Amino acid sequence: MNDDILKVLYSKQDIDAIIKRLAGEISRDYAGKNPLVVCILKGAIMFMTDLVRELDEYVELDFMDVSSYGNATESSGEVKVIKDLDTSVAGRDVLIVEDIVDTGRTLSYLIKIFKTRDAKSIKVCTLMDKPDRRIKTVEADYVGTQVPNEFVVGYGLDYAERYRNLPYIGVLKPEIYQN
Numbered sequence: 001m002n003d004d005i006l007k008v009l010y011s012k013q014d015i016d017a018i019i020k021r022l023a024g025e026i027s028r029d030y031a032g033k034n035p036l037v038v039c040i041l042k043g044a045i046m047f048m049t050d051l052v053r054e055l056d057e058y059v060e061l062d063f064m065d066v067s068s069y070g071n072a073t074e075s076s077g078e079v080k081v082i083k084d085l086d087t088s089v090a091g092r093d094v095l096i097v098e099d100i101v102d103t104g105r106t107l108s109y110l111i112k113i114f115k116t117r118d119a120k121s122i123k124v125c126t127l128m129d130k131p132d133r134r135i136k137t138v139e140a141d142y143v144g145t146q147v148p149n150e151f152v153v154g155y156g157l158d159y160a161e162r163y164r165n166l167p168y169i170g171v172l173k174p175e176i177y178q179n
């Protein structure tokens with residue numbers, strides 16, 4: 001295990017089981033719909049690529065890069081679009097794929113944008129939900145698992161751009177970000 005990790009919350013096997021369940025629900029709900037799956041970079045990259053390989057239906061993929069955390073463990077409060085979609089969402093069934101919903105700022109911003117762009121439907125699939133920290137009232141339609149109010153890293157999630165490539169999700173030792 002990486003020395004900076006206090007404890008592992010979800011092993012790769014745990015994550016795979018969560019993804020299989022979510023993929024079953026999504027495949028059932030989107031049968032015949034050809035949704036546009038929008039991966040929110042960078043955190044959701046591992047989750048999205050594993051999730052779509054478990055889906056039965058045709059999907060299209062696009063990517064949007066938004067950021068509010070910079071190199072910190074607290075949201076700056078301002079969400080910035082760093083890379084926009086290539087695809088028009090007008091008239092499309094959009095499935096936003098997120099790694100984590102924390103304060104909810106990122107998600108509420110994205111939903112607002114996609115509504116103004118006339119998406120036919122907007123749903124959200126998140127691997128993790130951290131409801132204790134919510135500032136914006138927003139809920140995902142598909143939730144992998146709820147996590148406690150701790151800063152988690154791995155499987156796409158970073159602290160200061162590190163730990164994204166860990167194959168598991170763990171809690172970072174507080175001394176790493178307190179120093």
Ligand SMILES: O=P(O)(O)OC[C@H]1O[C@H](OP(=O)(O)OP(=O)(O)O)[C@H](O)[C@@H]1O
Pocket residue numbers: 040041042043044066067068069070075098099100101102103104105106107157158
């Ligand atoms: O609910 P919130 O408080 O808005 O937090 C959740 C968002 O924050 C993280 O992204 P971040 O801005 O760190 O960018 P990254 O995915 O590139 O790490 C995470 O991947 C979510 O997108």
Ligand code: HPA
Pocket residue numbers: 069100102150151152153157158159
């Ligand atoms: O717990 C977290 N870990 C990493 N990135 C995050 N972005 C929001 N919450 C988190």
Ligand SMILES: [Mg+2]
Pocket residue numbers: 043069070157158
């Ligand atoms: Mg981040």
